[in-house]
Amino acid sequence: MAPRSEILIVGGGVAGLALATRLGKTLGRQGKARITLIDKSFSHVWKPMLHCFAAGTVLNENDRISFISQASQHHFEFWPGEVISVDRAKREVVLSPFHASDGTKVLESRTMTYDAIVLAVGSCANDFGTPGVTEHCLFIDNLVEANAFNEKFRMEILKSFANSSKLDIAIVGGGATGTQLAAELHKSLEIVDPVSLHAFGKAPPKLSVTLLQSGPRILPAFPESVSAAAQQELERLGVNVRTSARVAAADATGFTLKDGSHVSATLRVWAAGVKAPEVTKAYGGLYLSRSGQIVVNPNLSSVDDDRIFAMGDCSFITEEPLPATAQVARQQACHLATHLPAWLEQGKPVPSCIFHNKGAIVALGNYNGWAAFPGGRVVGGGLMHGLSARMGHIMLYRRHQMELFGVFRGMASIFADWVETIIRPPVRLD
């Protein structure tokens, strides 16, 4: 019997978990390849929901998918850890030792061999070296950070209740993350409003959110009409939207802008820019973009090594730079799931991955949403807004769940979420 191929997938996010699940269902189930997923955490979350976890408007218990459970049901293996080095000559990776949350070492450093690696470690915000940001700002790039923000947000609300004071939050970055977070925070306090009269005998503190965007408009990836409408909607909610506001530094009291003005904020969030995690530098000296992303050919193989692939936010195609979105990550995962088996088994080259832009959707809490569709050859592009766009945004997540769970479990989890809305508080209060 021919030896099984070894495929390592590093990072179980939107792209990585979809690929592991699909390859598990084909190569893994047939015993043709050993597929191993490596992630630094134990569970997957749909990253476009992180701002809801941060605001406490979605409770993340139901929305975490256990890697161990998904692996056991879909014929792949899972190991927690981080790849700290890649020896491309020996085709080996070294995983860091694994520590429990109290710092105790649980697993020693481990070595794994591979026939192909797919890197899918995502991205994080980029502070472009702005002084004070690392020390004084919160980020919401992963579940740990979103939960940490939520804890601080709840504690500051409590303090404001006790002192009858205003709560100031400033968010840097007027892309989808910052814009959606501003609306979601507003929604959170609106829900707290009736609860607080009973719990604390007081109306909730006044929330003051400032959204700082260095460019001339928020949501620059959308048509201008969407940027203008979204800004209007945020301002209607009381969010102070400041465009062409470039941040020069952050400190414990707020942000100093390039024009010398100061924006005071008790909580400061950095949600601007995109860069790959630092760890990409340890991947065997692969060629990286200025933002640390792995530079790949149009077929997603690294320009330095055709046994190493990268997809999603951590990859960069020089010929056609793509936005860091879930849509790109998903399409690239589907492409590799389709073509890696023939490449491994028959040596057929992996063809170029052609990105089909299906449009973009943004939702401002339950207030409003917009979907922009590109023009086709036959029908022109278009815009949708309101409930249908918000539903479209929710459907992206539900489709992701269906793809990972299958239709029956996917439908069951929608039902379970609906039941939760009846028995759980609509916003996290403790």
Ligand SMILES: Cc1cc2nc3c(=O)[nH]c(=O)nc-3n(C[C@H](O)[C@H](O)[C@H](O)COP(=O)(O)OP(=O)(O)OC[C@H]3O[C@@H](n4cnc5c(N)ncnc54)[C@H](O)[C@@H]3O)c2cc1C
């Ligand atoms: C708040 C927010 C809102 C967003 N809204 C939208 C939206 O509305 N629409 C849209 O299309 N996109 C949106 N995005 C962007 C979208 O989430 C990303 O483009 C998408 O998740 C990228 O998928 P990925 O698989 O490349 O990375 P991710 O989904 O980020 O997954 C990366 C995985 O790698 C793991 N990992 C990281 N480092 C290591 C390491 N060193 N070792 C091992 N594992 C590691 C992580 O734990 C994670 O599981 C949003 C992003 C944020 C933060």
